[in-house]
Amino acid sequence: MTKPFPVIKSKFFIDVVDSLVELSCQDAQLANEIKQLDQLAQQKNITFYEIIYQILHKN
Numbered sequence: 001m002t003k004p005f006p007v008i009k010s011k012f013f014i015d016v017v018d019s020l021v022e023l024s025c026q027d028a029q030l031a032n033e034i035k036q037l038d039q040l041a042q043q044k045n046i047t048f049y050e051i052i053y054q055i056l057h058k059n
Contacts, residue, residue, distance in 0.1 A: 008049050017052050 008014070024031035041051035
């Protein structure tokens with residue numbers, strides 16, 4: 001099982017990710033990317049927040 005990422009406890013990080021999700025209602029390309037990331041998170045059996053953290057941490 002994957003260990004939880006410590007940053008996920010950060011309200012700021014969660015709020016930023018939630019804001020992106022809200023913005024995706026107005027941006028079809030962003031919405032599509034978010035859907036793809038959500039599917040990837042489900043395949044890896046991790047949360048959406050964790051997949052975002054992994055991507056940001058790599059780059």
